[in-house]
Amino acid sequence: MKRRLYRGRDVRRAQNIAELRAMAAARLPNFCLEYLEGGADDELTLRRNRASFDAIAFTPRTLVDVSARDSGCTLFGERISMPAVIAPTGFNGLLTHEGDLALAHAAREAGIPMCQSMVSTVALERIAETGVRHWMQIYPFKDRENLAGVVRRAEAAGSEAIVVTTDVPVLGNREWDRRNYRAPMKLDLANLIDLAMRPNWWWDVLVPHGMPRFRNLGDVLPPGRDDARNAATFLSKQMDPSLNWEDVQWLRGLWPRKLIIKGILRPDDALRAKALGVDALIITNHGGRQLDSCVAPIEVLPAIRSAVGPEMTLIVDSGLRRGSDFVKARAMGADAAMSGRATLYGLAAGGKDGVTHALAILRAEIDRTLGLLGCPVLTDVSSDWVSSQGGMHHATPALQGVEC
Structure with a gap:
């Protein structure tokens, strides 16, 4: 019998994230799924990730005693149950x-x-x-006073951290997403028919x-223009290509708690952020949605x-x-890892129960993974436990949906 992923509605039957993805694909309109999954240009970065x-x-x-295992660690001095953070993702009300x-x-x-x-x-x-x-993620829009208001x-509200996204000075080129529309935010006929077939x-x-x-x-946003249909074009014009390190200094002076920079991919940029008093860095290429042909x-x-x-x-x-990817992230030097699409597949498949x-x-x-690795304590995982010989980018290409 041919292998098939479950595509029904009972999220408890999903064996892995890929199965939740299949369930989400069965429920979502095509334009929503494409927005969730797509990447920039030829999606080379998406696959490389x-x-x-x-x-x-x-x-x-x-021959290591792994009868007692601990998957937890600390982040900013407080324990978390596993080395994971739910990543910032927009438009989730469409899921x-x-x-x-x-x-x-x-x-x-x-x-x-x-x-x-x-x-x-x-x-x-x-x-x-x-x-x-x-944690509250912010885009440094051109209007700094309104941005300060969000901060x-x-x-x-008692937020623990502000996360400043720095890798969107201009919007990435998501061609497959745009193909769903005959005009900005106006679906084409095929997608309207698909939408009509998704009453749930x-x-x-x-x-x-x-x-x-x-x-x-x-x-x-202008008064009365805060819905997804009207806001998209306006927001695209608010991205600030002049964003620079002086803006990070301004935010550091404005925000008294943890300040996190999201969008670092170079050691020299990491060192500059550290010198400005940034508390943490998120090493990311925006899930393959911005610059194509980018390092993972x-x-x-x-x-x-x-x-x-x-x-x-x-x-x-x-x-x-x-979950093994989170262990690999620890082994390669991360304190924790963020996942966006993995939890969104659960959300789209079954709401809060799906995320859970x-x-x-x-x-x-x-x-x-810790048990089979012979390393019962997550915080003991280091580079000694992995090998990446052969070149990372020569691995088998992934499925279309890869993540932020």
Whole structure:
């Protein structure tokens, strides 16, 4: 019998993240799935992100007592249950109603932080109220005063960290996403027909709530223009190509808590951020959605760790699909790893229950990897436990969906 992934509605039957992806694909309209999965240009970066993890091989030890295992670690001095953070992802209200709330509740129950996107569709105050370790991601739009307003809201809400995305001075070229539209934010006929065939989706997302709105951008957008249909064009013009290190200094002076820079891929940039008092770096290429033909974050992580030393917090993202990937990230020098698409597949497949199941899958895979690796304590994992000989980018190409 031919192997087939389960595509029904019971998220508890999903054996891995790939199966949750298949379930999400069965439920979502094509344009939503493409927005979630697509990358820039020829999607070379997208595929390389996944292939780079595939090319890292474990070197396990044997005859080690692994009867008691610990998958946890600390991040900013506080324990997390596994080395994972939910990455900032926008427009999650297109996957399910108030999807960001579902992500927050699942993250809190799992004992890990959640980073909320500035272009999410739930107000940051409501996410912070869930009790999750809340990080707020910001895009440095041209209007700095309105940006400062979002930062002040995050401070008042008790957010632990501000995460500054620096790798979007201009928007990446996502051709496959654009092919779904006959004009900006106006679906073509094929996608309208596909949408009509997804009643479960539009009864969840569009009826009776209407088009999701950007609840954290009320001061930035023109009055009444905060819905996804009207905001996309306006926001694309707000990206600031003049963003530079002086803006990081300005934010450091404005924000009293943890300041994290997201978008570092070079040791020299990492050292400059460290010199400015940044608390942590996220090593990322934006999940393959910005610059194509870009290095994978896991490839450059060891050199960045060597440059900044052991004391600086480093988080890596892009391409993680298995719990074993999180163990590999630790081995290569990361304190933790972020995953966006892996949890979004769960969200799209089954709401909060789907996210909870996605995180449970990853935690079980991390625990099992530690046992089979002969290293029962996650924090003992180091470069001694892996080998990447043969060149990371020569691994077998991944499926289309790879991650932020």
